[in-house]
Amino acid sequence: MDRATIADFKSSIFEVISTKSAKSYGSDCSIDFFTNDPRKPSRQTQKVNYGTDGLRYLDNYLPKEIFASNKNILVVRKGQPYPIADLTDPEDAVTENEEIIPTSPQRKLSTKSFGKIFNKNQNNLSESDGSPLKLQSYADFSFCDSPSYNSPAIFHRPQGVIYVPEGFTCRMSRHLVSLFNVNYTELMDQSTDVISKLPSFWSLCDGTDIQSTVLMGAIPVLYKSEAACHWGLKWTTFTQVETDDIDSIEEKVFNGRVTNNNCFARYDVVQSSAYQGTVSLEFTWKKGSKLLQKPEFCSEAVIKASVTSGDVRSPVIGLFKELTILKSFMSAITTGEINWATSKDDTLPLIDQVKELIESMKLGDAENLNRIQGDDSKQSPMDQFKLEERLDYDFTDYLWKIMITCSSYSELTASLNYIFRALSKGEFQPAVHKKNKTMMAQLIRDSFTGRLVIPHMGGIFPLKLVVEMGIEKLRCDYAHAFVSLDLTTLVHLNYFIQTDLELQEKINNLEKLHHSLEMVVMIHLFLGLPYSFISSCVQKMLKYYESKPVNISEVFEFPVPTKQDLLATVKSSLPSLWSLTVQKKVGNLDLTESKVWTLTTSQPFVHLKKEDDDEKDDKRNEEKPKLFVTYREDSISILG
Template identity: 30%
Template sequence: QSHIQQLISLYTMVQNPNMTHLKINELVVLPPLWIRCDGSDPEHTYWLGAEPLKAGNKITGISFHMVKCDADKTCFVNLEELKTAHKVKHHSSIVTTKGFAQYELISAAAMDDTTLGSESNISIDITWHTVDKILQAPPLCSAAMLNIMMESGDPRSPVYPLYRELQFLLALAEGLKTGVTEWPEPLETQPAFELVQEFLLDLKKKLDGWCSSGNKNETEVYSIKSDTAAVDSSIKSIFSERGDLDFVEQLWCKMRSVCSYQELVECLTLVIKFLEHGEIQPWIHQGSSSLLSKLVQQSYHGKVEAVSLSGITPIQMLLEIGLDKMKKDYVSFFIGQELTTLTYLDYFVSTSVDLQEQVHRVQKLHHMLEIMVSCTVFLQFKHENLFPLTQTCLKYYKENPLNEKQVFQLPIRPALVKKFYQNDHPEIWKVDITSGHGQKEVKTTWQVSAKPPVEHMPSNNIGLFCDSTVNGSSEERMYFVAMAECSQVHFT
């Protein structure tokens, strides 16, 4: 401890313009000094800091900081005692207080006593002025910021089937890049070749039926559209399969269960054979740029070019139709929910970049979808909150690579999510007691947190146990109390 004090004294002295006997020709403003302590002193100090106070280029003094963890496990401090101690220490008569509380919303909002993915976290930071008491519940007029870090791939998510579809797409993209495809677990139990064969034969029968009875086919089409509308209006899932899948998109749905290169070649060979012989006349969306879509268009004129199904060509063909289909899925969601416009999505669905970059951008779309769906399902957010959050995500992902650790923020009213935290203990609660202005402002901070406030603090000797109720079940949680104080020395 004495060595630390000597170091801080030296740091202060070499910046003090009054120390003329040191014969320092030119005073240099040093960067802030922070010293990590082991907490072995009576006050359990874990950090000591010093930083210069400046007026322009002139050093006017030094501000000292101390961060310590209270070893008293019996009770919390009294707010009035804290304010009094601050006034005495800093010779001030007027103090202001500012509160901060952070709550995790996932545990309270998740269904069936479960939480989202291991890395997922939705929390809220709430700040307010004029604190009444220690651990005061934040007033509803407080300022609040929602923090969202969402990991894709939770099996409980309504979009998990789409996530698995994306994983198949990623496996194809990796295979195209490395030449070795790691086929994921099939999404269907029935072999992909059988699914494709049944699909093609069914289309052939419908074509034959159309030739003999147009009215019958019209009835079938009406029935299919009605069923689709019923699915779209269902409240069971926020994200349902689109009802306007064209031929190649439906083919992708059958072939995403392919589990070997040989099976993929067999499937594509069969498809091309049906097209060449004119046994099917499928429709496709305008603007499809995949090789298979071009073959379908050629089949309308009775001439399909020969394609060598060897090397990486089959992988690329499947990847192309998968990309086309999944892009339309995401666009359908964001446009259908009126969260953005096609112009804003142009970057994410562009075909002017290579296939690997297209896949990367589709991953970004999926991550944004996971965030929106989680906020809708778990927090019951409406359009007025989802829309600005979408804009934040779109802006970030136009400028940055995929990052599922990114914390997206959204300013909200505490009342919007109060029901998710009102019966829970905060993860962090702190109060700042401040006096003075400008360079002479001094602050005392008292904090209680569910995690150790400093990384190097042992968790076995300074903690408060507290009963916490989450989803109706009680559990004992450890909390840590810390206090940060400051003082100043002025040279003039």
């Protein structure tokens, strides 16, 4: 290994670190830069200067310490840096302060064309698309055709170019890691600050050697004693075998020396391909006795979940639809654009629905009012989560339910004018709640004393009337949903249902309430956990949203007691990931070396996947499935 080669490699590494970019080394090697994402601390998501789908498994299979804050990662692979032009649109180019998450290449959505508020748009707000879910016994949605509600909130970015990385031979990888180690050793006389900025270094391997090495790397480590700081390197190698003979591997692992160990198992209860959300159960326990051992009663369990609102099979889809329409009306106020509902042949014109409502109010016809109130009852097919509607609707609540079917601006103004003329003539006196502070409620109260002045129906005023009614109605609906199910109290909801806010702030708070409700509904449906636990999940969600905006990609963690019913959920399931870890202290130092066995039912390393892997997965015998067993081993050397 000559000095020129070492110097050239050092120059390439420091150029990658300084520019936070990918760089070619030699004729067929790319050095890729990753860094921890400070904006998503709860998710071990790395960022890179290009969007590749090939390295997102790193956070699951590399030692967790390399993902601490301010830690960078260098990954070398076969090939050249991926061209950014193939991965992003020109308008989506990476700026100096913005990087792209290394998952599927991300492209900006094209702006959806909305009809101007004075023009009629034929987009149907009730359309949906998708495929049925065929999963847990707690929530059988197989009879339902459509998984998502057609809303801008749930559009997915289109797929762009996907590059799959390729690994080196084990010999070449050892050479590259050795080059990194030599350069690291030469920096031992540098300051602590300089050394601490060095990244960990990883080389992808093709698994063709006799040990089937799939990944190897070196991690700078620091040990601080009373006298000085000691620097070293942690060598880590990953080998892998595909087998259905777990017994033979088990004998090698549990050979009498492996007694003090830590076990981990992850079960994917719900996946995003089947429902607009994900739910996984993660268990940790000590002293495992066999591979793929089921979690014990002494295990610590955590639910990890994320959800995107809009699945039509959700019991709260009715609330989501109303919230989506409310946001559309609010958008009309701020941008002048809106998606109007499409008129249907079997639906009365808006003005006729208003007349029918007024006649029902005059006659006190509760049957007709209940029909208006209960229109969405058939949209909640699941009865595992009993979400009863409020019974204390006032006039503005009923009116909002009609106004959401409005198909044009002229239809809206004509209907409101009809209502105000009827009020001014004293033809009816509808009831409104005392706490209803909307403009419509105040105008109705004015009509009781003959002081009503019919407002001019022009500009955004009719839209503001409708938005206020929608906010008031949904504010009461969400409060009722949480309180009636004993999920929380009004005291804990006060922050989200306060009335002295701007319209947009009120809608933002309603979105937070809906996302919280959607989350706990999903957890309850698929895990069947008691309301006492669901209530604790609600409290955590509400606490989070008091200071954070809605983030549908956020993965929430909910510690849960390991009880019989929870263990029964995973009793007959194969974990998506199962691992056993054995740790050993290095001398008297506060450093540990690890041996980790990880079992998965599918190939975890993207650079090793073959085109026919998915077909093989489908044909496997479920009674004796093929498993990928990955073995990781650390070795620490103190250098100075």
